[in-house]
Amino acid sequence: DQQVKQNSPSLSVQEGRISILNCDYTNSMFDYFLWYKKYPAEGPTFLISISSIKDKNEDGRFTVFLNKSAKHLSLHIVPSQPGDSAVYFCAARRIIQGAQKLVFGQGTRLTINP
């Protein structure tokens, strides 16, 4: 049962344009959402996060939007740069028996074309 879904395995965007990565979730108990970025041969690194009580969080070129009624979040990157080419994972936090754990989506491979 995939509780966090990224339905687009890949996305190709021209340099300078906006990249929009999407993520859907099914569990209303998630209280926090995060985006991680992964380059080949490296571990994922934290990019940006948002609390479930917010609908937007912005950090430089990166903005995450949360639509709780639709159980949907998106990551906007503008303007897109070649160094943004990577796999992006959406993650949602849940609390089970007092433990805080992350549930990850399948990932979306973003390619920025010059």
Add this chain to the structure above:
Amino acid sequence: DVKVTQSSRYLVKRTGEKVFLECVQDMDHENMFWYRQDPGLGLRLIYFSYDVKMKEKGDIPEGYSVSREKKERFSLILESASTNQTSMYLCASRPRLVRSYTDTQYFGPGTRLTVL
């Protein structure tokens, strides 16, 4: 600068072998995690540990065990490796949660394990 290291980048083992994957963090983090990453499935949690000598099952613990004898080291053990355990294994650590916005995990570079 935070650092999570994993003992091997690539590993090839035979079916039935006992396999040890080691992870070390130098950030004095209490929490440590083991994930596997497979195409189309993302990262799935195998086991995690709140602190030394503590361990909890994740979402896919079958066929795995773990050991946390020291705070900085978290080992994943495949008692009898099988071909369906061929995967990328990622270790992560995180400090004991203080505030929500600090809830990020720091990942190692991963170990690509192939079981023949």
